[in-house]
């Protein structure tokens with residue numbers, strides 16, 4: 501039966517109306533889902549900003565650009581690296597595995613600043629002889645952090661795990677001591693560099709004083725209390741003119757804030773030894789150099805600038821005398837650190853209470869043969885086959901001292917410390933590492949580099 505024309509137009513209208521409603525609904529749906537998507541994106545962005553602020557406070561606080569900013573991270577901590585991932589079973593397993601000795605009577609050492617120059621070399625040496633080693637490092641950007649990551653990678657290949665965290669993070673430190681009964685702490689984390697102290701003075705207070713105290717506060721409560729060996733500096737001799745520098749010489753005239761914070765560390769060590777019975781050994785390092793070294797040090801950036809054909813500043817004293825350093829090769833320093841750890845007596849306290857007198861030591865670790873900066877440049881010229889563009893200028897009044905020279909009698913007597921690497925041999929090894937690491941074309945360099953043993 502045919503339908504009437506009126507019926508057809510009604511159906512058509514109904515159909516049009518339905519299709520209008522469907523379009524309206526789907527538009528509403530699109531608008532609603534767009535709103536939802538926008539809100540979810542906004543929420544995710546806010547969460548990301550929150551995590552970024554927590555994990556990279558330096559970006560928001562512009563710590564490096566504002567030397568007056570001072571932020572001691574004693575109560576806050578890096579969520580991603582410590583309590584967040586740090587609470588996990590897998591993380592604890594890594595911590596335990598790394599710090600467990602593999603030899604009878606092996607040490608279990610917490611190395612602070614393990615991704616640093618001396619820290620990475622010592623961690624490797626300890627691990628190689630069967631000791632347990634756990635590193636902690638904040639990977640700060642005082643110098644190129646990729647170098648620190650490179651050292652971390654190397655250590656990971658030897659099963660040394662580095663916890664990413666700060667020595668000012670009390671919660672993280674006590675967590676590590678809850679997990680591991682460390683026998684020793686090798687404390688090498690510090691704000692290094694003599695001249696940078698004029699640019700960012702408070703970073704020295706934060707690392708070298710507050711960080712050290714925070715570490716000692718944790719260690720005093722640990723059970724067992726470990727013995728602590730830590731890095732002081734030749735710079736504590738400051739304006740002392742008595743040579744060679746002996747541990748008994750005066751150290752109350754620091755020439756830089758760096759030196760002053762290291763000297764403060766020695767006094768703080770005395771206090772914790774006296775009150776809590778902590779066994780403490782300070783090592784006064786003399787201008788340590790070598791492969792995987794610090795790019796802020798003269799031998800390192802002279803090499804970089806000379807390879808690139810850039811000029812270098814060679815300092816002389818105000819009365820035009822040569823400036824000299826008792827440059828000490830890293831392998832000799834490592835032997836000194838291990839010797840100190842091996843001869844460190846146990847701390848005597850427990851639970852924050854002293855039970856009896858404990859060992860308190862200070863040693864020079866130098867090379868005993870100062871070399872002028874001019875001579876250092878000549879050695880580099882020969883190794884690199886490059887003539888340096890030298891600007892000879894008077895030493896700026898920025899904390900540098902004219903010379904250093906170690907008397908090492910005490911370290912020799914107590915743990916057989918005997919440096920064996922002269923500056924030429926040590927720099928040869930450094931240059932060999934440098935050209936390899938930075939992929940410098942060897943055709944530009946003296947072929948004698950190839951004979952080095954490192």
Ligand SMILES: O=C(O)[C@H]1O[C@H](OP(=O)(O)OP(=O)(O)OC[C@H]2O[C@@H](n3ccc(=O)[nH]c3=O)[C@H](O)[C@@H]2O)[C@H](O)[C@@H](O)[C@H]1O
Pocket residue numbers: 692693694732733734735785786787788796797798799813814815823824825873895900901902
């Ligand atoms: O023993 C230490 O306790 C310290 O050693 C190191 O300090 P320094 O001995 O000052 O080494 P470093 O900067 O390499 O300057 C070497 C020489 O080059 C001269 N120097 C420096 C810069 C320059 O442009 N020109 C120059 O002649 C300069 O005058 C100096 O004579 C560590 O950095 C420090 O962290 C600390 O560990």
